[in-house]
Amino acid sequence: MKEEITKVAKADLQSLHRIFTVPEAPNSTLGRIEREISHNLAGFLNEHLVARAISLSDIERDFCDPEIPENPTFVSEHTSFLLEKLVAQSVHTAAPSFIGHMTSALPYFMLPLSKILIALNQNLVKIETSKAFTPLERQVLGMMHGLIYRRDNAFYEKYMHSESDSLGAFCSGGTVANITALWVARNNLFKRDKDFPGISRVGMFKAMQHYGYQGLAILVSRRGHYSLSKAADILGLGRDELIAVEVDENHKVKADEMRRQAQQLEKQNIKVLAIVGVAGTTETGNVDPLDELADLAKELGCHFHVDAAWGGATLFSETHKSLLNGIERADSVTIDAHKQMYVPMGAGMVLFKTPEMATEIEHHAEYVLRKGSKDLGSHTLEGSRPGMAMLVYSALKILGRQGYQLLIDRSLQQARYFAGLIDNASQFELISRPELCILTYRFVPTEVQNILKHADTELTTEINQYLDDLTRFIQKRQREAGKSFVSRTRINVKKYQGQIVTVFRVVLANPLTTQEILNDVLCEQAKLAKQSEISLPQLKRIVADYTAV
Numbered sequence: 001m002k003e004e005i006t007k008v009a010k011a012d013l014q015s016l017h018r019i020f021t022v023p024e025a026p027n028s029t030l031g032r033i034e035r036e037i038s039h040n041l042a043g044f045l046n047e048h049l050v051a052r053a054i055s056l057s058d059i060e061r062d063f064c065d066p067e068i069p070e071n072p073t074f075v076s077e078h079t080s081f082l083l084e085k086l087v088a089q090s091v092h093t094a095a096p097s098f099i100g101h102m103t104s105a106l107p108y109f110m111l112p113l114s115k116i117l118i119a120l121n122q123n124l125v126k127i128e129t130s131k132a133f134t135p136l137e138r139q140v141l142g143m144m145h146g147l148i149y150r151r152d153n154a155f156y157e158k159y160m161h162s163e164s165d166s167l168g169a170f171c172s173g174g175t176v177a178n179i180t181a182l183w184v185a186r187n188n189l190f191k192r193d194k195d196f197p198g199i200s201r202v203g204m205f206k207a208m209q210h211y212g213y214q215g216l217a218i219l220v221s222r223r224g225h226y227s228l229s230k231a232a233d234i235l236g237l238g239r240d241e242l243i244a245v246e247v248d249e250n251h252k253v254k255a256d257e258m259r260r261q262a263q264q265l266e267k268q269n270i271k272v273l274a275i276v277g278v279a280g281t282t283e284t285g286n287v288d289p290l291d292e293l294a295d296l297a298k299e300l301g302c303h304f305h306v307d308a309a310w311g312g313a314t315l316f317s318e319t320h321k322s323l324l325n326g327i328e329r330a331d332s333v334t335i336d337a338h339k340q341m342y343v344p345m346g347a348g349m350v351l352f353k354t355p356e357m358a359t360e361i362e363h364h365a366e367y368v369l370r371k372g373s374k375d376l377g378s379h380t381l382e383g384s385r386p387g388m389a390m391l392v393y394s395a396l397k398i399l400g401r402q403g404y405q406l407l408i409d410r411s412l413q414q415a416r417y418f419a420g421l422i423d424n425a426s427q428f429e430l431i432s433r434p435e436l437c438i439l440t441y442r443f444v445p446t447e448v449q450n451i452l453k454h455a456d457t458e459l460t461t462e463i464n465q466y467l468d469d470l471t472r473f474i475q476k477r478q479r480e481a482g483k484s485f486v487s488r489t490r491i492n493v494k495k496y497q498g499q500i501v502t503v504f505r506v507v508l509a510n511p512l513t514t515q516e517i518l519n520d521v522l523c524e525q526a527k528l529a530k531q532s533e534i535s536l537p538q539l540k541r542i543v544a545d546y547t548a549v
Contacts, residue, residue, distance in 0.1 A: 100487035174309030185303035221253035280311025285438025290326025313340035
């Protein structure tokens with residue numbers, strides 16, 4: 001009887017050469033995966049993503065070895081490991097019932113185009129490693145600039161491919177885009193003049209000394225994204241100088257309150273660096289009064305930035321673009337293509353109204369980013385980065401403005417439909433009505449809703465604490481069951497004297513999500529609520545006590 005010979009992967013030049021030049025056989029594990037993904041992406045994801053509860057600590061056991069392997073592993077062997085331990089335990093963000101976060105199904109064409117992108121492996125920091133990708137990215141920035149600012153053709157002929165100016169920058173996401181926008185604002189506030197070499201040369205301390213300010217501040221809605229706090233930290237203002245301004249009952253910043261805050265800062269000799277308007281808040285999807293904020297920025301003589309990472313794509317819709325009126329007055333705008341433009345992760349953009357603004361962050365080096373070159377890296381925070389502009393360009397071409405309008409309009413219709421379901425469901429309470437396609441709500445038994453209408457502050461607080469627990473219980477159980485997913489957050493609610501409550505949060509951007517799925521989500525939550533052995537009995541006790549009185 002012959003002993004079975006076990007093949008062992010070897011680290012030799014012949015094997016390494018094969019890895020770089022010879023594709024995996026069609027019947028290999030990786031070859032089969034490629035075939036399955038190409039022919040039936042949804043089927044592959046549904047088959048390999050396991051919808052079962054498994055703790056993070058259990059997953060960590062599969063990824064706890066700190067040693068780099070001494071010997072190589074066969075590609076198929078490693079791919080099998082990834083399927084079992086990584087793919088199976090990943091999040092099915094493309095599922096039509098995954099409506100809890102700002103991720104969605106992707107158009108099919110993104111998959112083969114992404115393979116081209118990876119195969120070319122262009123580095124957009126410089127022309128020497130990107131060539132045609134550089135003018136392509138500049139065109140995409142021009143297209144998105146035109147969507148916001150609508151300048152004439154002569155403007156784009158002058159600036160789109162200018163070596164000294166920039167219409168914007170591609171970034172890995174909204175965080176870097178927001179930091180870049182405020183970096184540009186800071187450097188333009190403290191730009192060089194005949195008596196001052198500029199903050200980029202001498203730093204914040206000497207800039208403050210020269211201009212005589214006691215501090216700098218950024219004003220934003222309390223619904224502003226946490227990336228703005230990072231920007232205040234990185235740019236040397238300090239997180240405490242990101243001033244969070246109160247919102248109204250519709251979760252829009254109060255422009256008058258922002259003006260009052262600015263006046264208080266002025267009395268302390270603290271200069272307002274920038275006002276940030278939010279076009280699509282992360283928690284509730286609302287849009288700040290951008291025109292009013294633009295007026296205020298003009299009064300204060302400060303930079304006006306709009307964080308439209310989520311809501312910027314609404315501009316594609318002739319039906320709903322008026323929701324963003326005033327965005328065209330912003331000095332800079334952030335938009336994430338990996339949100340409502342249906343591009344894979346890692347495609348953010350910042351656009352500058354005035355192309356000369358980016359000059360103040362310009363960097364050069366002898367081996368790259370030479371003066372006079374059209375290297376994109378001279379006006380970006382990030383250095384080496386992929387050519388994600390190719391995927392944005394392709395989406396713009398293949399879907400067109402009308403295609404995007406259909407997607408945006410449908411998302412808003414779905415959100416309003418879901419809000420209507422909640423309004424008509426006696427045991428649910430709509431907390432924030434959708435302006436774009438995000439809304440919040442919670443499960444509240446009908447009897448409890450009736451008590452809350454008349455309860456004093458103390459009783460309201462007690463009830464909301466139990467409702468918070470119930471919301472967390474339902475959300476966790478629904479996530480573990482794996483049929484559907486909604487996220488949760490905490491927001492202040494005006495009708496409860498501004499108390500902060502825990503709510504379900506849904507994002508309805510996936511074009512594959514149906515009204516039937518939305519009905520099922522509520523039905524599942526109502527059933528899960530009955531399984532609560534702590535919060536629900538306590539709420540029933542409160543109802544009984546209140547009724548008895």
